Amino acid sequence: xxxxxxWSEEDGSFHLEKIPPGSYDxxxxxxxxxxxxxxxxxxxxxxxGRARIQVIGENLEGVNVSLSAGRTLDVVLHGAxxxxxxxxxxxxxxxxxxxxxxxxxxxANFEKPQTARDLAPARYRLSAVGLGAxxxxxxxxxxxxxxxxxxxxxxxxxxxxxxxxxLRSAANAKDFAxxxxxxxASAEDPARLAFxxxxxxxxxxxxxxGRYRIVAQLAAGAAKARWVSDIAHMxxxxxxxxxxxxxxxxxxKGGAQ
Numbered sequence: 001x002x003x004x005x006x007w008s009e010e011d012g013s014f015h016l017e018k019i020p021p022g023s024y025d026x027x028x029x030x031x032x033x034x035x036x037x038x039x040x041x042x043x044x045x046x047x048x049g050r051a052r053i054q055v056i057g058e059n060l061e062g063v064n065v066s067l068s069a070g071r072t073l074d075v076v077l078h079g080a081x082x083x084x085x086x087x088x089x090x091x092x093x094x095x096x097x098x099x100x101x102x103x104x105x106x107x108a109n110f111e112k113p114q115t116a117r118d119l120a121p122a123r124y125r126l127s128a129v130g131l132g133a134x135x136x137x138x139x140x141x142x143x144x145x146x147x148x149x150x151x152x153x154x155x156x157x158x159x160x161x162x163x164x165x166x167l168r169s170a171a172n173a174k175d176f177a178x179x180x181x182x183x184x185a186s187a188e189d190p191a192r193l194a195f196x197x198x199x200x201x202x203x204x205x206x207x208x209x210g211r212y213r214i215v216a217q218l219a220a221g222a223a224k225a226r227w228v229s230d231i232a233h234m235x236x237x238x239x240x241x242x243x244x245x246x247x248x249x250x251x252x253k254g255g256a257q
Contacts, residue, residue, distance in 0.1 A: 005038070005099050019055050026051040027098050028065050029120060039101045046070045046118040071121055071145040074113035074152040075106045077128075083159035084135035088128050090155055092116060095123040095142065105129065113152035121146050128155050133205035136160040161207040161239035165247035167200035167216055176251060177219040178202050181234065183211045195219070209241040216249040
């Protein structure tokens with residue numbers, strides 16, 4: 001989050017108060033077409049500016065910020081055309097605290113680059129959404145627009161894996177939850193959860209091919225012990241792309257796998 005935010009006056013002047021000593025990036029964007037509780041929406045033909053300032057315990061006067069037009073970014077898809085939709089939305093997430101709401105996704109395709117306009121000179125993360133059960137994004141894409149417009153940037157898509165499973169020896173399957181952990185995921189990536197139906201069937205779709213750990217245990221509301229399972233007690237499973245992997249998970253009377 002930004003240290004401080006404000007709207008400039010009609011003449012472009014601005015006044016920030018109670019800024020602790022330190023080194024800061026002063027970020028300017030506009031004109032704005034709306035705003036939320038903390039973030040604003042910039043209009044078309046947006047202008048942006050960035051200046052590095054030092055606050056050393058006394059007032060800083062006469063700060064000027066030069067503005068320039070927004071950047072453009074060309075995005076194109078590459079990879080598993082047969083397993084993925086012909087076009088998908090690619091979301092652009094700002095990775096710097098400009099205080100701006102996200103831009104509309106780019107409707108990218110495999111045939112030719114599509115252009116996102118009026119972007120801030122900043123780092124963005126590109127994430128393909130609405131891929132369906134048989135498709136996944138191979139890796140995270142981060143692009144830096146601090147210097148120049150970039151493109152075309154390729155978003156690689158691949159044929160996803162899936163797990164179709166069933167609980168064995170579960171008296172009441174709906175009291176259980178199935179947790180799936182990607183062994184190559186970072187600490188920031190959450191585990192996936194699936195809740196079986198009354199017949200014990202569950203499914204995970206849109207998985208990156210690779211090695212996972214899986215476990216079935218009583219859901220948090222029904223568990224009497226610590227809910228998160230020890231990873232050493234989870235079953236290892238290899239999930240290839242394409243054909244779903246069939247799994248049958250045993251559960252004990254106590255609820256753990």
